[in-house]
Amino acid sequence: MENGGAHAAGHSAAAVEIYPLSRYYFGAKDAFPDKDENPLDRIQRLKSNFASHGLRTCVLGVLLVELFRHPHVLVLQVKNCFFKLPGGRLRPGEQDVDGLKRKLSRMLSLEDCAINDNWQIGECVGMWWRSEFETLPFPYPPPNSRRPKECTKVFLVRLPVSRQFVVPRHLKLLAVPLYQIHDNSEVYGPIISGIPHLLSKFSFNIIDDD
Amino acid sequence: MGVSTVVNTYPLSSYTFGTKEPKMEKDTSVADRLARMKVNYMKEGMRTSVEAILLVQEHNHPHILLLQIGNTFCKLPGGRLKPGENEIEGLKRKLSSKLAANSPAHQPNWQVGECVAVWWRPNFETVMYPYCPPHITKPKECKKLFLVHLSEREYFAVPRNLKLLAVPLFELYDNVQRYGPVISTIPQQLSRFQFNMVNA
Secondary structure (H helix, E strand, O other): OOOOEOOOOOOOOOEEEEOEHHHOEEEEEOOOOOOOOOHHHHHHHHHHHHHHHOOEEEEEEEEEEEEOOEEEEEEEEEOOOEEEOOEEEOOOOOOHHHHHHHHHHHHHOOOOOOOOOOOEEEEEEEEEEEOOOOOOOEOOOOOOOOOOOEEEEEEEEEOOOOOEEEEEOOEEEEEEEHHHHOOOHHHHHHHHHOHHHHHOOOEEEEOOOO | OOOOOEEEEOEHHHEEEEEEOOOOOOOOOHHHHHHHHHHHHHHHEOEEEEEEEEEEEEOOEEEEEEEEEOOOEEEOOEEEOOOOOOHHHHHHHHHHHHHOOOOHHHOOOOEEEEEEEEEEEOOOOOOOEOOOOOOOOOOOEEEEEEEEEOOOOEEEEEEOOEEEEEEEHHHHOOOHHHHHHHHHOHHHHHOOOEEEEOOO
């Protein structure tokens, strides 16, 4: 992408390499039993976990590919309706990066286990807090000093030039352009639709040898 | 990861605010502003502007310093770089122009931190995006927002025609109507930082 015209000198923007979607391979594996509970039961379960273990921490990964010279985010679609980023809840005492690698392998790899999987977890690009499990997340801890119940950390994941994605059959993996998720909270929710804002400071090097 | 994610924020009361001569806007309407942008583009190419996010804390919640023009319009301190000007030097120049007293003895030591957001203007219109839209090869403006770290005590001189406000993040978040798309999305861009709220 050209900037055209005069370009002011300054420190270089953090650069991220992204590769064409065509370099990646997509297959399927058996669905794993996703907790098929109704929303009220889920809230109950989260509340009782909070009583035992405290703050629920989730880690999510932003995986980027290139298509039509524009960055696309890999997004999972559940039951043909709602969208989520690959990731999930940390186990008690688990480190952010280890937990994210574990979740990425479970959702996106042939291996369910992350040990042999080569995930390169980059920086945390944003965080979201919930003061209650039923409420929307916000990009700051609750201002009234109430203890948050959930914290979600969004990490940039740097993909290699090529890899195989194997997705459980109950999930669909989509590559969605930034311009489509931008400001589109109604369809994608606040976390996914906020990704373009979290990524804006990066300069994307589109590596395409074709 | 490199850059530290801890940001010290001090109470609003730890800063002193005076006034100085008015700094009028160069353009009196949006149409004038876009017309002047077009003229400059023909001479100098894409405009690069730099803006500062200055943070204080109140009630243990981060607040951003905004300049209010008239009764409603709020903007971040900053402005257009001269052709070839270094981003950091240019931002310091703009900060001093808008917020520093004229006397050389009272120049704040502006500590410019990392760039937290970049916005692109594809055409001579008001709309901007946090990415360069596909098929746009000649954007008209690139705007960069930088975190600027304040020391515990500073003296600011605000132009008489402007008001300096400290607005909490919770008031800015999702409030596009009041603050526009650039300022209302700053809370997300700051969410990864750990704020060390230093009390008075």
